[in-house]
Amino acid sequence: MSGAMGFLLWVKGPMFNIALAIFAIGLIARLVEIFLLGRAPNYAEPRAGEWGPGLRTMLSRTIADPGTFKRAPFNVVVGWVWHIGFLIALLLFIPHIELFKGVLGLYWPGLPNPVVDLVTAVTLITLLATLVHRLWHPVKRRISTTEDYLVWTIVFMVVLTGYLAYHRLVEPYPLALGMHILSAELMLIMLPFTKLTHIFTAFIARWYNGAAFGRKGVQS
Amino acid sequence: MANLKTPDKTLGEGLREIGLSRRGFLKFCAATASMMALPPNLVPAIAAALEQARRPSVIWLSFQECTGCTESLTRSHSPSVENLILDLVSLDYHHTLQAAAGEAAEEARLQAMEANRGQYLVIVDGSIPGPDANPGYSTVAGHSNYDILMETVEHAAAVIAVGTCAAFGGLPQAKPNPTGAMSVMDLVHDKPVINVSGCPPIPMVITGVLAHYLTFGRLPELDAYRRPMAFYGQSIHDRCYRRPFYDKGLFAESFDDAGAKLGWCLYRLGCKGPTTYNACATMRWNSGTSWPVESGHPCLGCSEPGFWDDAGFYEPVSVPIGVTSKTLIEGAAVGAVAGAGIAALARKAKKEAVANRQPVTIDELEQKL
Ligand code: SF4
Numbered sequence: 303m304s305g306a307m308g309f310l311l312w313v314k315g316p317m318f319n320i321a322l323a324i325f326a327i328g329l330i331a332r333l334v335e336i337f338l339l340g341r342a343p344n345y346a347e348p349r350a351g352e353w354g355p356g357l358r359t360m361l362s363r364t365i366a367d368p369g370t371f372k373r374a375p376f377n378v379v380v381g382w383v384w385h386i387g388f389l390i391a392l393l394l395f396i397p398h399i400e401l402f403k404g405v406l407g408l409y410w411p412g413l414p415n416p417v418v419d420l421v422t423a424v425t426l427i428t429l430l431a432t433l434v435h436r437l438w439h440p441v442k443r444r445i446s447t448t449e450d451y452l453v454w455t456i457v458f459m460v461v462l463t464g465y466l467a468y469h470r471l472v473e474p475y476p477l478a479l480g481m482h483i484l485s486a487e488l489m490l491i492m493l494p495f496t497k498l499t500h501i502f503t504a505f506i507a508r509w510y511n512g513a514a515f516g517r518k519g520v521q522s
Numbered sequence: 523m524a525n526l527k528t529p530d531k532t533l534g535e536g537l538r539e540i541g542l543s544r545r546g547f548l549k550f551c552a553a554t555a556s557m558m559a560l561p562p563n564l565v566p567a568i569a570a571a572l573e574q575a576r577r578p579s580v581i582w583l584s585f586q587e588c589t590g591c592t593e594s595l596t597r598s599h600s601p602s603v604e605n606l607i608l609d610l611v612s613l614d615y616h617h618t619l620q621a622a623a624g625e626a627a628e629e630a631r632l633q634a635m636e637a638n639r640g641q642y643l644v645i646v647d648g649s650i651p652g653p654d655a656n657p658g659y660s661t662v663a664g665h666s667n668y669d670i671l672m673e674t675v676e677h678a679a680a681v682i683a684v685g686t687c688a689a690f691g692g693l694p695q696a697k698p699n700p701t702g703a704m705s706v707m708d709l710v711h712d713k714p715v716i717n718v719s720g721c722p723p724i725p726m727v728i729t730g731v732l733a734h735y736l737t738f739g740r741l742p743e744l745d746a747y748r749r750p751m752a753f754y755g756q757s758i759h760d761r762c763y764r765r766p767f768y769d770k771g772l773f774a775e776s777f778d779d780a781g782a783k784l785g786w787c788l789y790r791l792g793c794k795g796p797t798t799y800n801a802c803a804t805m806r807w808n809s810g811t812s813w814p815v816e817s818g819h820p821c822l823g824c825s826e827p828g829f830w831d832d833a834g835f836y837e838p839v840s841v842p843i844g845v846t847s848k849t850l851i852e853g854a855a856v857g858a859v860a861g862a863g864i865a866a867l868a869r870k871a872k873k874e875a876v877a878n879r880q881p882v883t884i885d886e887l888e889q890k891l
């Protein structure tokens with residue numbers, strides 16, 4: 303059996319399993335490694351608690367401080383918009399919720415399709431804007447690595463193929479849906495081994511920072 | 523059928539013989555045109571062509587099947603286009619419908635093949651144990667399905683695979699495919715093969731393909747799966763009357779909740795309409811009475827390859843096949859061991875580095891420069 307339907311059944315079946323396994327192995331291996339390596343012991347007497355400042359920093363570093371905003375308003379605003387858009391499309395689109403329910407058994411209410419559709423369109427435009435900005439801004443272009451472009455491409459592909467599939471702009475539909483699922487699987491596979499890991503480590507790192515500052519009794 | 527078994531009679535003559543008026547005949551042609559999605563101005567041309575057409579000899583081979591496809595065809599209400607067509611081909615061999623049995627039946631097949639060499643149509647329902655499979659899984663008159671198929675199609679004009687089993691392997695081919703079942707197009711490569719998939723196919727689609735062949739003397743335009751575009755060109759989802767609910771995000775979440783009663787979209791209940799190409803939403807079933815989604819049940823995707831091996835009839839299209847949290851947990855367990863191993867190695871390397879540290883003084887460095 304070949305063709306579009308065969309492709310869809312393959313990405314929904316064996317390929318999904320492979321991607322999920324690589325993702326789980328890779329991510330947990332990296333997290334366990336990070337936690338087991340830990341931090342160098344600090345023999346100084348703590349001046350204040352760690353938990354409070356740690357948790358506070360998890361939030362406070364999520365919102366850019368006025369200085370950063372002034373220096374790079376584009377990065378802050380566009381970065382926020384596409385991250386939120388991506389999360390809404392990922393977590394609140396009903397077919398995606400069915401997927402989480404099928405794999406994890408967990409589910410939650412979703413948003414109506416037209417809302418997710420609009421958010422997805424905005425996400426696509428802002429993602430394009432980030433690429434243009436990256437190529438146009440001399441400093442950003444300088445510091446961009448191949449990995450940065452690779453990660454941008456896979457994130458963009460996931461959103462774009464999802465948009466194309468939802469609007470049935472590629473015929474036959476099983477091909478469109480298959481491409482979307484395959485892009486998402488490639489993203490899952492890349493996640494533990496690229497900067498995409500920040501999805502899981504960003505908040506841990508913020509906690510570490512805040513906790514360290516809290517211990518020293520400085521503001522974070 | 524027996525009264526019409528005169529292969530050299532034209533369709534027009536045959537129809538008059540069974541008492542069909544000119545008006546009735548034109549009505550039949552109009553139905554045929556609309557079935558094939560042809561414009562009404564072609565009706566006279568179709569009438570002229572059908573008038574002159576000769577009833578083709580049809581050999582119907584049944585292999586690993588449930589007879590549901592034949593049932594679908596014969597259960598259509600009479601007098602119907604379906605019946606007319608069945609009366610108007612010369613059905614020379616069909617296990618279920620022919621009167622002859624045993625040797626005489628097989629003899630009829632061989633005779634039809636001989637008399638209509640190069641001109642007869644072969645219709646197949648059911649899948650075939652492949653050449654490498656144990657032929658004993660399915661035999662007719664002591665011959666394997668594979669041998670009969672190959673022998674019969676050798677001088678056929680074309681082969682029509684009716685039903686998903688013949689078209690794509692269907693139920694017999696579902697995992698683990700114990701009989702090594704294969705589809706007609708897997709096995710027949712040197713003849714035109716046309717797939718009329720569905721479990722079963724809509725009767726009007728079977729007859730529509732035959733009517734097209736009689737009218738134009740060739741097979742209709744096909745899609746990538748060799749299905750006639752006129753019937754399989756659009757997905758169920760694209761023609762579904764519940765589509766506005768999908769677009770608004772209004773879904774039934776169980777078979778008896780408020781959404782189900784209001785006729786909302788069945789996506790969350792496992793509807794495969796989005797990935798399924800068939801004519802149910804437009805032609806409907808039981809002489810146009812209704813169709814599965816209209817009666818409140820999700821589409822199973824019966825006209826698509828591998829539909830038995832998809833995640834499950836009641837799992838939404840977006841749910842992966844055979845994937846559970848077990849994969850995640852097992853992966854995580856392996857990952858934890860791997861991570862611990864990497865961390866242990868890193869610690870060891872660090873310890874060794876500390877132990878073997880050879881401090882360098884500034885003087886030494888300057889000497890090296
Ligand atoms: S009921 Fe099925 S075919 Fe109809 S709109 Fe919903 S998903 Fe599509």
Ligand code: SF4
Nearest residue numbers: 800802821822823824
């Ligand atoms: S609605 Fe779907 S499952 Fe039902 S007969 Fe039509 S194509 Fe097959």
